[in-house]
Amino acid sequence: MHDVRFAGEDILARQLELAEANYQRLHEKRIRSISVMGAIGSGKTTLIEQAIDRLRRQGLRVGTIAADSAGDDDHRRFLERGAVSVNVNTQDDCHLDAHTVHHALDHLPLEAMDVLFVENVGNLICPADFPLGTDVEIVVISVTEGDDMVRKHPKIFAQTDFVAVNKVDLAAAVGVNPQRIVDDYARVNPHGKVILTSLRSGEGIDALLDLLGLRCTSTQW
Amino acid sequence: MHEYSVVDALISAVLPRLTEHPGRVKTLVLKKGELRILSDRALGNAFEILSHGTRLAGAQLVVEVVPTVVACPACGYRGAAGRLGEADDHFSIPVLACPECTAPVDVVAGRELYVDHVTLSDEPLTDA
Ligand SMILES: Nc1nc2c(ncn2[C@@H]2O[C@H](COP(=O)(O)OP(=O)(O)OP(=O)(O)O)[C@@H](O)[C@H]2O)c(=O)[nH]1
Ligand SMILES: [Mg+2]
Ligand SMILES: [Zn+2]
Ligand SMILES: [Zn+2]
Numbered sequence: 001m002h003d004v005r006f007a008g009e010d011i012l013a014r015q016l017e018l019a020e021a022n023y024q025r026l027h028e029k030r031i032r033s034i035s036v037m038g039a040i041g042s043g044k045t046t047l048i049e050q051a052i053d054r055l056r057r058q059g060l061r062v063g064t065i066a067a068d069s070a071g072d073d074d075h076r077r078f079l080e081r082g083a084v085s086v087n088v089n090t091q092d093d094c095h096l097d098a099h100t101v102h103h104a105l106d107h108l109p110l111e112a113m114d115v116l117f118v119e120n121v122g123n124l125i126c127p128a129d130f131p132l133g134t135d136v137e138i139v140v141i142s143v144t145e146g147d148d149m150v151r152k153h154p155k156i157f158a159q160t161d162f163v164a165v166n167k168v169d170l171a172a173a174v175g176v177n178p179q180r181i182v183d184d185y186a187r188v189n190p191h192g193k194v195i196l197t198s199l200r201s202g203e204g205i206d207a208l209l210d211l212l213g214l215r216c217t218s219t220q221w
Numbered sequence: 222m223h224e225y226s227v228v229d230a231l232i233s234a235v236l237p238r239l240t241e242h243p244g245r246v247k248t249l250v251l252k253k254g255e256l257r258i259l260s261d262r263a264l265g266n267a268f269e270i271l272s273h274g275t276r277l278a279g280a281q282l283v284v285e286v287v288p289t290v291v292a293c294p295a296c297g298y299r300g301a302a303g304r305l306g307e308a309d310d311h312f313s314i315p316v317l318a319c320p321e322c323t324a325p326v327d328v329v330a331g332r333e334l335y336v337d338h339v340t341l342s343d344e345p346l347t348d349a
Pocket of ligand 3: 094095126223224
């Protein structure tokens, strides 16, 4: 018997390099970037739509990368709001990766953008393993998913620094106490920031943008 | 379920290294940071299927979990992450706050995913 030792290079090293390259590129262009993750239908697109409205009113130019398994519905919603957008179909892949974002950036007018939102594929779990190179990552969960989301996926929330607990307007109807989600999250991630939102009506979006560092009136992030 | 693409990358990384090493591959030891969301069972299944018809066919994939190590910029602590849940509980999870002073910490270990080594038997590969 004999062993062949490996140098310990990460299997996903190329992805990590590309994430770092994306990060550098966005910083050179002084673009603040936010990656939005969360289960199917939790409100990711709605969050970005509301953000586009607010940010454009502040005079900021917003770009988006819309990732979906198929179709271009989210992409169209962003265009309608006045963002520049790239549509990415991941087909059977359960998550975006840094390589895909790297190519998507080639199709955006980076010189004429102040903020970038990347909407990941609807999936709470898989995207957590694949950094894209954005400044911040936020997970959107909906009260309609139940009040045990954090307890069921503690490892994900332990590593997520921003959480929006969305659709609180439906909390009473589905018998969920949003505070319970907030408390669970504080236990697994003592430094995490969480905000209760009703994004369809825009409730909580201003506080959320504050939290994400997007309320600066200048573009010198 | 992205274990397939991970195992695909793993096999592509390992095979070229084995060309100068004859012998039957017994085990492949993978180190997985505990913060990664990959399922060991799904990795094993993917390995069994994707190694088919390669020199890794029939080998055993051993996944060894690397515990989380953190460094605290505030007080200089460097060591095991604090944990939530019983210390010897399989389901306890690392907390990314300093166990000494509660400040936010940097992750030093716990997110990696790499091949540590491959064990080959020295019997020649002439049968089959
Ligand atoms: N009641 C209520 N509905 C909401 C709220 N936010 C979003 N919705 C609705 O929930 C549905 C899904 O919202 P999206 O923003 O498309 O969700 P998503 O996370 O982008 O979905 P996928 O991209 O398909 O994963 C839409 O019908 C929204 O109008 C909210 O705060 N309250
Ligand atoms: Mg969407
Ligand atoms: Zn997956
Ligand atoms: Zn400390």
